[in-house]
Amino acid sequence: MSLDRQDKISWLAGVPLFASCDEETIERIADATGELVFTDGQAIVQQGQVGNGLYIVVSGSVRIVAGGGELARLGAGDFFGELAVIDQQPRNATAYAEGSTDCLALASWDLIALLERDSGLAMNLLRELARRLRRADAQLRH
């Protein structure tokens, strides 16, 4: 798949994380993201590496693995890689492509600039991380 600028804009506008963003912000995100295609089994990010950005799955699927255990499976519209950016810590998990997988990548500094500029986006991200935290805590107890 190869997305042109207009494709990126209309696709990003449908991603839940960006639901509160206005048109201008979506255009900014489209211009800041690069499309990357991964083959089956390829590591997209690796545990222990420095976080260089956020990834949004366009098509295909991604398996998030830490210390041998699977944490999550992601599909189109889902995102990953944000923790290492926000926390400025090494990646806490490895993400593997399952089948041919297409992602849009947003560099750390672009994500941070966006969060500073758009507090609605920061709120959406905070809520999604709160949801993931609650799910992770529930799994630990069961």
Added chain:
Amino acid sequence: MYQAEILDALAGLALFSDLDRPQLEAVAHTMSEEAFPAGQRILRQGFSGSGFFIILDGEVSVRVDGADVARLAKGDFFGEISLLLGEPPVADVVTLAPVKALQLAGPDLRAFLLTYPAVMYRMLQSVSRRLERANRRG
């Protein structure tokens, strides 16, 4: 506590470390100061309608089904996850000693964070760190 003491306490908290003095004064004005005796349940597992709390002094126990899963003290905060998700708390929060805390009413948290994006970013960092810890344990 006097206003000046509350301001000094707020200025020392990581959550508010990016705010200047006038912003801290506004924050102190927005939140109410609460005192709880030892042994009091501040949040109830499964019950909605609570708030966001920042501990200024004292210690609390976070309990799930009666079992102690965490201890929180000065500078720590709780209640935000339930409020952000619009769901009841999944734990009890019980004071282990007399506790002084600042409280923000539940419905005000969203507007508060949108007013102070720097505080929201600090909260984002805190939730990220907790999520990383939870993932490591999993």
